[in-house]
Amino acid sequence: MTPSAADGSVARGRSRRNFAGARPVMDDVARLAGVSKQTVSRVLNDHPAVRPATRQAVVDAMRTLGYRPSRSARSLASGRTRMLGVISFDAARYGPASILTAINTAAQEAGYLVSSIALDTADHDTVVEAVNRLSAEGADGVIAIAPQLWVGRALAETDLATPLVVLESPLDDGTPLVTGDSRTGARKATEHLLALGHRTVWHIAGPTGWTSADHRLTSWRETLRSAGAEVPAPLVGDWSAGSGYELGREVARRAEVTAVFVSNDQMALGVLHALHEAGRAVPGDISVVGYDDIPEAAHFLPPLTTVRTDFAEIGTRSLRLLLNRIDGANEPWPSGTLVPVDLVVRASSGPAARRVR
Structure with missing residues (x-):
């Protein structure tokens, strides 16, 4: 049976919110908050032109409806994929694994997804292939955990158009570097x-x-x-x-x-x-x-x-630096960031034993 104009579904278009079990969409948020869809998009992308009261109304509407913005919606609104790439080597070791966990946590809090590529070998062609893959996926930026010198050299020779932050090995071209001291x-x-x-x-x-x-x-x-x-x-x-x-x-x-x-x-x-x-x-x-x-x-x-x-700090700091580069590529960035270390004294070290001559 064709819907009639009497129930308003033809004249106004039916909100997906009226379908049982359907997820709320941006139109539903805009309608409940009493604003335009463009305003909802601005709130999602933290646009400074939105008044605090309007922003709060949109946030309240999203909470009431249980609305979660999709990655595609944010991408259309901002021109970004909201996806970051991470290239790692020897990811099973404690240090790289801890850094990757911190990056994922910080990225999630910032509203980004992470596409990780863990490489077993660090030869030039493998590194270039990983960079090209992340570029093809539309990564807004890339973090490379590059513990070996030749990984840094391979990265320096790639043609990566997106912002890049490197851990461990400097590229000698001004690319931001984050590493433990x-x-x-x-x-x-x-x-x-x-x-x-x-x-x-x-x-x-x-x-x-x-x-x-x-x-x-x-x-x-x-x-x-x-x-x-x-x-x-x-x-x-x-x-x-x-x-x-x-x-x-x-x-x-x-x-x-x-x-x-x-x-x-x-x-x-x-x-x-x-x-x-x-x-x-x-x-x-x-x-x-x-x-x-x-x-x-x-x-x-x-x-x-x-x-x-502090591997967690290395991961978090590298993510923060990458997002800053994405948001303001014309600003000057430090060429190197050293994360401080601490000596933890336990029982395995003690005074030199006196030796009888």
């Missing part, structure tokens, strides 16, 4: 052990070519030289507890070692395991300091002294 963290760890009376500090480094590992290695070496201490040859791991265990066995065989700074907590866990097996007491014989302060670090045996990195 690895140099200061390594200095604090090394100075802590020297202050406990250790003549020198050995170092188990992360893999070569990783920006954070290289910065920690350089800062450890510079700190020892500034203190006039001997600089031992570094031992290089691959971030895993297994590599820390193998290198820890080597450390345990060296009677002259009294202090070790390890470039991440997972490798430090392996070191503690190896020292325990070898009968080397921690910290009685050898003090151990890690890096990152993973949640389990306080429960190692003994609890691990480590450098705390």
